[in-house]
Amino acid sequence: MVLPGAKNTLRRRAFFVTGIKALAGLFGLGLGIPLAGFFLSPALKKGRQEWISIAEVTQLRDGEPTKITYRYARKDGWRMSETRRMAFVLKQADGGVMALTNRCTHLGCGVDWNSVTQRFTCPCHGGAFDAQGRVLEGPPPKPLARLPVKVEADTIFIQDAYA
Numbered sequence: 001m002v003l004p005g006a007k008n009t010l011r012r013r014a015f016f017v018t019g020i021k022a023l024a025g026l027f028g029l030g031l032g033i034p035l036a037g038f039f040l041s042p043a044l045k046k047g048r049q050e051w052i053s054i055a056e057v058t059q060l061r062d063g064e065p066t067k068i069t070y071r072y073a074r075k076d077g078w079r080m081s082e083t084r085r086m087a088f089v090l091k092q093a094d095g096g097v098m099a100l101t102n103r104c105t106h107l108g109c110g111v112d113w114n115s116v117t118q119r120f121t122c123p124c125h126g127g128a129f130d131a132q133g134r135v136l137e138g139p140p141p142k143p144l145a146r147l148p149v150k151v152e153a154d155t156i157f158i159q160d161a162y163a
């Protein structure tokens with residue numbers, strides 16, 4: 001036997017319970033989505049190419065590549081670290097500036113510029129490149145990689161190839 005009004009009380013109670021659950025769900029989504037984005041976004045982001053200031057144009061030698069060592073802060077997911085790299089920068093005949101990585105295109109050893117022979121040489125397997133990074137001899141399959149470079153008010157900026 002159902003008491004008079006009991007059915008209405010049950011319906012009202014079910015309505016309030018459903019309403020409270022819906023509000024709790026909305027509140028949870030309101031907090032959960034931004035929190036999930038905050039914690040997951042560093043892992044999902046691809047390396048952003050930033051311009052790194054590496055030298056002044058006045059530091060460059062005339063007629064041959066200048067070795068520049070630079071550091072920059074690198075973000076890998078949630079971890080920040082400082083990375084040290086090396087590049088060779090060369091003034092071009094037209095007044096422009098070119099930047100090359102120091103990584104040999106054979107197996108990645110560090111090449112160095114030899115002022116006497118006027119070529120980059122790789123200590124690992126004898127690869128050699130000219131001042132423009134073109135292969136002269138040895139096993140390297142392609143030229144040294146060029147880095148994006150720009151000059152602003154005499155300051156040279158590059159984008160790191162491995163950022």
Ligand code: FES
Nearest residue numbers: 104106107122127
């Ligand atoms: S790594 Fe440079 S020649 Fe092999």
